[in-house]
Amino acid sequence: MTDAEYVNIWMRPERPARGPKPIYSRAQITEAAVRIADAEGLEAATMRRIAAEIGAGAMSLYRYVPSRDNLVELMADRLMGEIDVTGMPSGDWRADLTRYADGLRAMWLRHPWIATVQRSLPSFGPNQLLLIERLMGVLDAFVSIDENLGLVAMLNSYVESSAREEISSAREVRRSGLSESEWMARSYPYVDRLVKSGEYPIFTKIVMEARQPHLSREDQFRYGLQRVLDCIAAALPAEHH
Amino acid sequence: MTDAEYVNIWMRPERPARGPKPIYSRAQITEAAVRIADAEGLEAATMRRIAAEIGAGAMSLYRYVPSRDNLVELMADRLMGEIDVTGMPSGDWRADLTRYADGLRAMWLRHPWIATVQRSLPSFGPNQLLLIERLMGVLDAFVSIDENLGLVAMLNSYVESSAREEISSAREVRRSGLSESEWMARSYPYVDRLVKSGEYPIFTKIVMEARQPHLSREDQFRYGLQRVLDCIAAALPAEHH
DNA sequence: CTCCACTGGGTACGTTGTACGCGGTTATGC
DNA sequence: GCATAACCGCGTACAACGTACCCAGTGGAG
Numbered sequence: 001m002t003d004a005e006y007v008n009i010w011m012r013p014e015r016p017a018r019g020p021k022p023i024y025s026r027a028q029i030t031e032a033a034v035r036i037a038d039a040e041g042l043e044a045a046t047m048r049r050i051a052a053e054i055g056a057g058a059m060s061l062y063r064y065v066p067s068r069d070n071l072v073e074l075m076a077d078r079l080m081g082e083i084d085v086t087g088m089p090s091g092d093w094r095a096d097l098t099r100y101a102d103g104l105r106a107m108w109l110r111h112p113w114i115a116t117v118q119r120s121l122p123s124f125g126p127n128q129l130l131l132i133e134r135l136m137g138v139l140d141a142f143v144s145i146d147e148n149l150g151l152v153a154m155l156n157s158y159v160e161s162s163a164r165e166e167i168s169s170a171r172e173v174r175r176s177g178l179s180e181s182e183w184m185a186r187s188y189p190y191v192d193r194l195v196k197s198g199e200y201p202i203f204t205k206i207v208m209e210a211r212q213p214h215l216s217r218e219d220q221f222r223y224g225l226q227r228v229l230d231c232i233a234a235a236l237p238a239e240h241h
Numbered sequence: 242m243t244d245a246e247y248v249n250i251w252m253r254p255e256r257p258a259r260g261p262k263p264i265y266s267r268a269q270i271t272e273a274a275v276r277i278a279d280a281e282g283l284e285a286a287t288m289r290r291i292a293a294e295i296g297a298g299a300m301s302l303y304r305y306v307p308s309r310d311n312l313v314e315l316m317a318d319r320l321m322g323e324i325d326v327t328g329m330p331s332g333d334w335r336a337d338l339t340r341y342a343d344g345l346r347a348m349w350l351r352h353p354w355i356a357t358v359q360r361s362l363p364s365f366g367p368n369q370l371l372l373i374e375r376l377m378g379v380l381d382a383f384v385s386i387d388e389n390l391g392l393v394a395m396l397n398s399y400v401e402s403s404a405r406e407e408i409s410s411a412r413e414v415r416r417s418g419l420s421e422s423e424w425m426a427r428s429y430p431y432v433d434r435l436v437k438s439g440e441y442p443i444f445t446k447i448v449m450e451a452r453q454p455h456l457s458r459e460d461q462f463r464y465g466l467q468r469v470l471d472c473i474a475a476a477l478p479a480e481h482h
Numbered sequence: 483c484t485c486c487a488c489t490g491g492g493t494a495c496g497t498t499g500t501a502c503g504c505g506g507t508t509a510t511g512c
Numbered sequence: 513g514c515a516t517a518a519c520c521g522c523g524t525a526c527a528a529c530g531t532a533c534c535c536a537g538t539g540g541a542g
Contacts, residue, residue, distance in 0.1 A: 008431055010431055011430065011431050011434075016518075016519065017509075017510090017518085017519095018508065018509050018510070018517075018518045018519060019507070019508060019509075019517090019518050019520060020506080020507040020509095020518095020519060020520045020521090021507090021508080021520085022519090022520070022521090023520080023521075024521095046499080047498085047499065048496065048497090048498085048499095048501080051522095056521075056522085057521060057522040057523075058500090058522080058523095059500080059501095059502095059521075059522050059523075059524095060520085060521050060522060062500070062501095063519080063520065063521075063522095067499080067500080068448045068498095068499065068500090069366075074489055091356065115359055116359055118356055118357055118405070118409070119409060123442075124431070124432070124435070129435065129441055129444060132441075132443060132444055133441055133442070133443050133444060136447075137443055140443060140446075145443075145446050145447055145450045146450060146455075149447065150465055150468075151498095153402065153403070153406070154399070154465075154468075154469075156402070157398045157399060157401070157402035157403075158398060160398070160402070161394060161397070161398035161401070161402070162394070162398075164359070165394070168359070168360065188250055189252065190251055190252050190365065191365070194365065194370065200373075201373055201374070202373060202374050202377045202378055202381060202386075203365075203373055203374060205381075205386050206373075206377075206386055206390065207504085208404075209386045209387060214387075216380060219520025224391055224395075227391075227395075227472070227476070228395075228472075229460055229477075230472075230475075231468070231471075231472040234471075235468070241462075259486080259487050259488060259539080259540055259541075260486085260488025260489060260538075260539065260540075261487095261488060261489045261490090261537080261538040261539055261540090262488050262489085262538090262539085263488090263489070263490090264489080264490075265490095287528080287529065287530080288529085288530065288531080289528085289529085289530095292491095297490075297491080298490060298492075299491080299492090299530095299531090300490080300491055300492075300493095300531080300532095300533095301489085301490050301491060303531070303532095304488085304489070304491095307531080308531080309529095309530065309531090367490035386490075483542100484541105484542085485540105485541085485542085486538105486539100486540100486541095487537105487538100487539095487540095487541105488537100488538080488539085488540100489537075489538065489539095490531105490535105490536100490537090490538105491534100491535090491536100492534090492535085493532105493533085493534085493535100494531100494532085494533085494534105495530105495531090495532080495533100496529100496530095496531100496532105497528100497529080497530090498514085498527100498528080498529070498530105499514100499526105499527095499528095499529105500525100500526090500527100501524105501525085501526085501537105502523105502525085502526105502528105503522105503523095503524090504522090504523085504524100505520100505521100505522105506519105506520080506521090506523085507518100507519080507520065507521105508517100508518085508519080508520090508527090509516105509517095509518085509519100510515105510516085510517085510518095511514105511517105512513100512514090512516100512523085
């Protein structure tokens with residue numbers, strides 16, 4: 001069987017039968033790559049850099065992984081494994097989904113580079129499969145598979161988009177060394193110019209509002225999450241609200 | 242004023258005062274880059290390729306644009322300009338938001354590479370600013386700026402995530418040459434193996450469901466959109482439902 | 483007129499993913 | 513036990529990338 005016949009990573013066996021024992025492993029390589037990406041961004045996790053991290057030659061990695069894109073798939077699935085879904089469904093769907101959403105958000109914030117990987121199609125790694133089983137099991141008894149998919153997608157997109165925002169704002173704040181409220185009106189001459197031009201009243205309201213003290217990001221997230229869960233509740237049979 | 246002082250693209254003037262007339266323009270370069278990205282993906286829009294497209298030398302582009310990243314920002318803002326928000330707010334918030342959502346979705350499907358650009362912070366180009374004014378104007382009279390931002394984010398994240406899904410599915414279908422329903426269970430030995438293993442009952446239900454005939458993607462989108470708009474309605478003062 | 487800020491663009495450098503091939507190692511078939 | 517084929521780690525090499533630097537030419541300001 002040639003390499004081309006493995007349509008995705010998860011089909012390709014890690015260890016062959018014959019030949020010398022491999023020194024490294026997919027898990028070790030993936031781990032190193034995640035470590036680098038966490039610290040310096042996904043684009044810093046080059047093949048050479050990852051190899052150096054584990055003390056290997058650059059080309060050795062290709063004995064374990066067919067391409068960098070595939071390695072990124074491995075990394076993404078490793079991240080899915082960080083989301084704790086043990087004991088789901090527990091019988092309390094609202095608690096289950098809250099725990100999942102918190103876990104997903106925390107994972108995104110630990111590994112912000114995940115925002116830059118776009119899955120061509122969900123690659124169905126082992127961790128993602130487990131997640132699907134447990135997570136969709138939560139509403140499986142109440143709604144059709146179709147509706148379940150829609151509701152879960154709604155929840156995911158809320159968590160991901162709010163994490164995206166938090167990530168990019170955190171990066172900008174770190175880069176500029178200013179607090180978020182200072183950032184907009186004071187240290188950004190462009191925004192200042194727009195505000196002073198008077199042509200953008202609503203944009204100006206947003207900027208002014210950003211100067212006020214606000215809920216913490218965490219509280220903001222939880223508030224929005226409750227609203228999303230309310231929407232989900234509205235889609236369930238009345239006896240399960 | 243040195244280049245470094247222009248904190249973003251929109252501050253940097255396109256045309257200087259003195260010297261020979263430039264042959265090209267930012268708009269022309271951006272247009273060419275968008276054309277290439279539409280046809281072959283964002284990664285195909287390299288500086289050399291864009292330059293060749295308009296008959297320029299590669300390095301000439303840097304007279305108009307400080308870096309490729311900045312050019313991508315220009316491209317993204319150009320896309321925002323495709324979303325028609327004239328006449329908003331019209332007084333019928335539901336119609337306005339529906340029109341916006343349709344426009345956003347259509348734009349994403351015309352330019353699927355937009356899914357791969359992650360804005361570090363919203364870069365507030367002229368088209369995006371106009372969009373903000375018109376779009377947030379729709380609910381501005383009914384809710385606070387904070388709530389408005391949250392609701393608009395909710396709408397955006399729904400449209401974007403459903404567009405993301407549609408894009409990646411379309412790409413996979415195009416690559417394999419199979420219809421979507423065939424794709425999963427028949428032409429994907431990995432999925433088949435997972436189903437046959439019996440360890441993933443819910444995943445299997447999803448696969449089986451995918452074989453059934455379904456609503457078109459368009460209808461699916463509109464159905465989900467109505468649900469999102471219902472959630473928005475629930476957040477408005479009762480007299481505006 | 484003289485300047486000199488600007489133009490388009492050629493050359494070159496550092497970095498990337500990875501194809502290829504080498505010499506050594508090991509499980510398998512005889 | 514031994515030849516063989518499959519596999520190991522990895523050095524070298526290449527094409528493609530973004531872009532720094534430099535140059536000769538150009539045209540408005542003084």
